[in-house]
Amino acid sequence: MKSRWTTPLTAAFIVSALSSPFSLAAEPDTQEPLVIQEQGSFTVGGTITTEPGEFDPLNPTQPDGQTFRGDHLYTFYQIPDEARQLPIVMWHGFGQFSKTWESTPDGREGFQNIFLRRQYPVYVIDQPRRGNAGRSTVGTEINPTPDEQFWFGQFRVGVWPDYFEGVQFPTDEETLDQYFRSMTPDTGPFDIDIMSDAVSALFDEIGQGILFTHSHSGGMGWSAAIKNDDIEAIVAFEPGSNFVFPEGEVPAPKESSFDTLEGVAIPMEDFEKLTEIPIIIFYGDNIPAEPTDIPTQDAWRVRLEMAREWRDAVNEHGGDVTLVHLPEIGIEGNTHFPFSDLNNVEIADQVSEFLAEKGLD
Amino acid sequence: MKSRWTTPLTAAFIVSALSSPFSLAAEPDTQEPLVIQEQGSFTVGGTITTEPGEFDPLNPTQPDGQTFRGDHLYTFYQIPDEARQLPIVMWHGFGQFSKTWESTPDGREGFQNIFLRRQYPVYVIDQPRRGNAGRSTVGTEINPTPDEQFWFGQFRVGVWPDYFEGVQFPTDEETLDQYFRSMTPDTGPFDIDIMSDAVSALFDEIGQGILFTHSHSGGMGWSAAIKNDDIEAIVAFEPGSNFVFPEGEVPAPKESSFDTLEGVAIPMEDFEKLTEIPIIIFYGDNIPAEPTDIPTQDAWRVRLEMAREWRDAVNEHGGDVTLVHLPEIGIEGNTHFPFSDLNNVEIADQVSEFLAEKGLD
Numbered sequence: 001m002k003s004r005w006t007t008p009l010t011a012a013f014i015v016s017a018l019s020s021p022f023s024l025a026a027e028p029d030t031q032e033p034l035v036i037q038e039q040g041s042f043t044v045g046g047t048i049t050t051e052p053g054e055f056d057p058l059n060p061t062q063p064d065g066q067t068f069r070g071d072h073l074y075t076f077y078q079i080p081d082e083a084r085q086l087p088i089v090m091w092h093g094f095g096q097f098s099k100t101w102e103s104t105p106d107g108r109e110g111f112q113n114i115f116l117r118r119q120y121p122v123y124v125i126d127q128p129r130r131g132n133a134g135r136s137t138v139g140t141e142i143n144p145t146p147d148e149q150f151w152f153g154q155f156r157v158g159v160w161p162d163y164f165e166g167v168q169f170p171t172d173e174e175t176l177d178q179y180f181r182s183m184t185p186d187t188g189p190f191d192i193d194i195m196s197d198a199v200s201a202l203f204d205e206i207g208q209g210i211l212f213t214h215s216h217s218g219g220m221g222w223s224a225a226i227k228n229d230d231i232e233a234i235v236a237f238e239p240g241s242n243f244v245f246p247e248g249e250v251p252a253p254k255e256s257s258f259d260t261l262e263g264v265a266i267p268m269e270d271f272e273k274l275t276e277i278p279i280i281i282f283y284g285d286n287i288p289a290e291p292t293d294i295p296t297q298d299a300w301r302v303r304l305e306m307a308r309e310w311r312d313a314v315n316e317h318g319g320d321v322t323l324v325h326l327p328e329i330g331i332e333g334n335t336h337f338p339f340s341d342l343n344n345v346e347i348a349d350q351v352s353e354f355l356a357e358k359g360l361d
Numbered sequence: 362m363k364s365r366w367t368t369p370l371t372a373a374f375i376v377s378a379l380s381s382p383f384s385l386a387a388e389p390d391t392q393e394p395l396v397i398q399e400q401g402s403f404t405v406g407g408t409i410t411t412e413p414g415e416f417d418p419l420n421p422t423q424p425d426g427q428t429f430r431g432d433h434l435y436t437f438y439q440i441p442d443e444a445r446q447l448p449i450v451m452w453h454g455f456g457q458f459s460k461t462w463e464s465t466p467d468g469r470e471g472f473q474n475i476f477l478r479r480q481y482p483v484y485v486i487d488q489p490r491r492g493n494a495g496r497s498t499v500g501t502e503i504n505p506t507p508d509e510q511f512w513f514g515q516f517r518v519g520v521w522p523d524y525f526e527g528v529q530f531p532t533d534e535e536t537l538d539q540y541f542r543s544m545t546p547d548t549g550p551f552d553i554d555i556m557s558d559a560v561s562a563l564f565d566e567i568g569q570g571i572l573f574t575h576s577h578s579g580g581m582g583w584s585a586a587i588k589n590d591d592i593e594a595i596v597a598f599e600p601g602s603n604f605v606f607p608e609g610e611v612p613a614p615k616e617s618s619f620d621t622l623e624g625v626a627i628p629m630e631d632f633e634k635l636t637e638i639p640i641i642i643f644y645g646d647n648i649p650a651e652p653t654d655i656p657t658q659d660a661w662r663v664r665l666e667m668a669r670e671w672r673d674a675v676n677e678h679g680g681d682v683t684l685v686h687l688p689e690i691g692i693e694g695n696t697h698f699p700f701s702d703l704n705n706v707e708i709a710d711q712v713s714e715f716l717a718e719k720g721l722d
Contacts, residue, residue: 033396033398033442034397034400035394035395035396035397036394036395036397037394039474040464040468040470040471041463041464042468042539043539043542043543046542049505051507055510055521057510057514057521057655057657058654059656060510060511060514060515060521060656060657061508061511061656063506063507063508065510066509066510066511067509067510068505068506068507068508069509069538069541069542070505072542074542076437076463081394097493099402099435099493102401102402102437103403107401107403110401113400113401126493131492131493132458132459132460132487132492132493132545134492134545134546134548135542135544135545135546136503136505136546137505138505139502139504139505140502140503141500141501141503142502142503142548142549143500144410144429144431144497144498144499144500144549145424145429146411146424146428146429147424147427147429148429148430149421149426149427150421150422150427153421159418160416160418178403178404180428180430181404181407181430181431181433181435181496182404183496184494184548185495185496185497187495187503187545187546187548188503188505293419294418294419295420295421295422296421
């Protein structure tokens with residue numbers, strides 16, 4: 001059998017060993033096998049619709065009297081040997097699915113494996129109407145539209161066709177190919193309540209745990225945590241929307257050359273739930289401090305600004321939100337996907353440190 | 362943390378221990394951890410389209426000059442410690458995805474775990490335009506239509522609302538809920554060449570291996586094997602379409618109350634490739650021998666008949682096809698999904714025996 005990724009895996013270990021003294025102690029050699037006590041998959045949440053009429057086994061393709069289940073999420077979970085108490089649920093962003101946390105585009109280990117090695121049970125999910133949770137109760141039209149140069153920018157790999165200098169992303173063609181193919185379309189309309197209800201239902205099933213979010217799921221993660229007390233902490237990578245504030249305390253909308261970003265008003269009693277758990281937010285590099293006419297850059301300027309105001313709002317109400325802008329602590333070159341960037345072991349160390357500080361390990 | 366499946370897993374081990382003397386030797390206690398040398402995911406195959414014009418970073422959501430990658434397959438793979446030489450690629454059927462081979466609807470171990478425990482590298486896939494391989498280069502409309510009572514019949518769990526007597530499928534509501542939610546719609550038009558090209562590309566990537574197919578992928582599996590010599594054997598569960606015969610040797614169409622099943626003519630030189638590898642086909646129980654007006658039953662009568670004629674045709678040309686109709690060897694009650702039925706360890710033993718006989722282990 002050919003070994004697909006030998007070189008990148010070796011390279012990843014060298015990067016890991018050089019870049020972070022912490023990792024030498026915390027990270028087993030990535031060539032060590034994973035010891036998995038239990039693994040499997042299931043769906044959770046969702047609804048059932050029933051067509052009026054009576055099912056006729058002689059005309060079984062008529063919908064009459066038949067049911068349709070959809071809007072659940074799908075999860076593949078692994079529980080390592082000698083597992084820690086709290087599992088981690090990893091929730092992808094817009095246009096993405098579980099792959100976000102699996103192998104990186106260049107074939108190194110992603111956060112799924114890294115946190116299994118750090119002895120956390122890991123649940124990677126596909127949110128309702130995405131990927132393997134594609135069975136939606138509401139229809140949609142899928143219209144493939146060339147968009148990859150946009151995502152190259154929006155995900156802050158660079159401004160097409162140029163990579164950012166020092167970007168933590170390999171510049172070979174094969175990596176880019178895997179990166180773009182890690183997207184998949186929605187199979188039904190977006191609905192924040194359906195998404196956050198399903199994630200809440202997952203925590204009902206597995207009990208207390210930690211939620212990792214990315215981009216679009218960042219804001220939905222706040223909603224899920226408001227709905228479910230079993231979410232004990234949130235690690236949010238580059239949240240991009242649904243910054244919720246108490247009614248009457250929503251900041252002014254932020255204009256960018258990409259869009260207008262507005263805060264979302266919610267009742268104070270909901271907002272206060274976000275003050276009860278530790279939350280850490282990470283943003284990567286190449287986010288401009290000043291307005292620019294490049295929309296894929298400017299989008300992140302206003303999101304980082306809004307995230308800072310959100311941190312302050314939660315903390316002023318007694319919360320525990322930390323915002324880490326990675327370049328400010330000397331970690332440079334990260335894209336919109338810090339957990340799969342070349343230095344993702346170093347990023348994982350930052351997360352581990354947070355979890356240890358908060359007594360969640 | 363709550364343990365979701367403790368009882369079913371224990372029950373599965375008891376079933377395994379009682380039902381098959383073979384399994385006691387071959388099967389480690391299912392409570393033993395899986396030792397995984399390497400795991401990850403990637404996409405393979407597919408195409409790239411490019412929109413005419415020039416990409417403008419100042420108007421990045423305009424498609425001009427942008428690319429679109431799609432029609433690849435997605436695979437999640439695991440290589441166990443002390444792995445056997447030949448990996449197994451597991452290909453789902455119509456409306457399904459990788460979940461086919463993962464946890465069973467009642468939470469027992471499916472063929473993914475069972476064959477990892479038997480030390481095979483396992484690649485579960487989502488075919489192009491399905492599940493996590495949803496990025497299709499051709500658009501489609503998704504129209505959710507209540508259909509679960511149809512599938513209950515078509516998958517031979519019973520004739521709704523009645524389960525078949527002695528069916529190897531748990532009759533509780535939660536299992537049925539998981540079963541129906543294990544479906545996901547196509548995100549693009551069906552195209553047998555796109556599907557079989559992608560699977561062939563996967564074998565180009567991983568080298569020689571064994572292909573497991575189910576239902577709709579059965580016929581596509583023949584096409585993939587014609588395209589790629591690295592497919593060393595096929596284990597086909599209940600193939601349902603694309604029975605290929607040499608030009609001039611196609612049998613008469615078979616009428617059923619479900620549809621008319623026709624053989625498909627292909628050039629002799631393609632057909633002969635199917636005579637060069639061992640193939641085993643399994644069909645389950647409750648397939649009527651005589652015509653019936655219940656379409657979900659009658660569909661399988663003609664498919665089993667056609668499969669027998671196909672076996673004979675390949676073998677007459679020098680091939681090595683075995684067809685096992687499970688009730689004929691005393692294994693009763695199996696549905697359209699023998700690999701996830703209650704007796705799936707016994708079915709896995711049948712597969713292991715075939716692989717051993719053919720020197721593929």
